[in-house]
Amino acid sequence: MAAMTSPLRVCRGILKEIRALKGREYKQTLAYNYVLDQFRKNQVSSERYCRAQEEALHTSQSYLCLLASTRLHLALHNLYHGKGERAPEQVAGMVGLRLPTQPGGKGWEK
């Protein structure tokens, strides 16, 4: 069986992601209320094996992964791919190198 993290952690993770998307008014969103509602409904008092709860937990883990991965992917996209072509100096800088400078400074060949 897939490794399960606790429902509370997943729930808080999803709510955190919604806050990252919507800022302060995140409690007014459809997703916030729905997710909280679902987690409350699926709480069971006994520790008996509960298939439905496990399924719901897996689905919520997938949703958390979707939200987090989309956010991180977009962040990397904006950082590295969102700005079009870069200048040679910038490209060199990205891998920690510097382009060689002209020996006599700019326009030395005159």
Place this chain on the structure above:
Amino acid sequence: MKCTEQGMSVLIFVRLDCKGGQARLFTLLGNVKAYSTATSERKKFYQDVSISQGDDGLFEISLDRRKLKTPGGKLFTVPNEALAIAVATEWDAQKDTLKFYTMHMTTLCNTVLDNPTFRDKDQIITAALKFLETDTVCYRVEEPPGLVELQKNEWDPVLDWIEKRYNVVIGSSCNIMGPEIPEETKETFRQHLGSYNFWALTGLEYVITQLKSVVLSFGLIDRHLTVEQAVLLSRLEEEYQIQRWGSVEWAHDYDMYELRARTAAGALFVHLSSESSTVKRKLLQD
């Protein structure tokens, strides 16, 4: 009103060009104005996103007061509330520009609603099962020893699991031709895939094409693996190379997060779409 006309024109053209599949596709693409291409962005033209349930029980999305349409011009409808909320959240999350490449759930719903490649269930199943013949976890390397061991330790348990779960024989191979997969195995999977509805099947095929593996996709959909585990197993060789040579954020991490997002969207889509059918069955019993 404008959008309805667009939808009509699609239908008319489709009927006229019934003979040439390609001509039909171009007609449809010609009508795709609202979304444009996947990588381009569009200015955000709405403030509020809400969902509502229509008379037929399907859920619709409204942007301000306008109903959301598919790129093909159809009314955007989904079978249950959870799916509607997931889609609405994607639209609500857009800031100044609409980034369609971050809206995976919307994209999947659009694919089902418009069915741009005009495929039926059997064709999707055949396309999905084609991946079994070249399944990622069935192809093993003979060197370097570290990777050989890693593949054995990580992939064999999943392979064992699926062979027991579906009572089939798959096997693995170091040969470029891959393992010989018996016809009975394909038939078992074909029947199993046939039990999914069109929505879930579209999502499942999407997961398979992302992970390049039927085995890992079933592992994920049957909840044997999490999204993170399935993606890790799918990228096992790359992860091995990263451990050895180092990670490059704008290539390795970028790809991994994209794959995770797409796979998670596909898995969620399958689970949410199949849930609605079980709920319907219960209602009928009452």
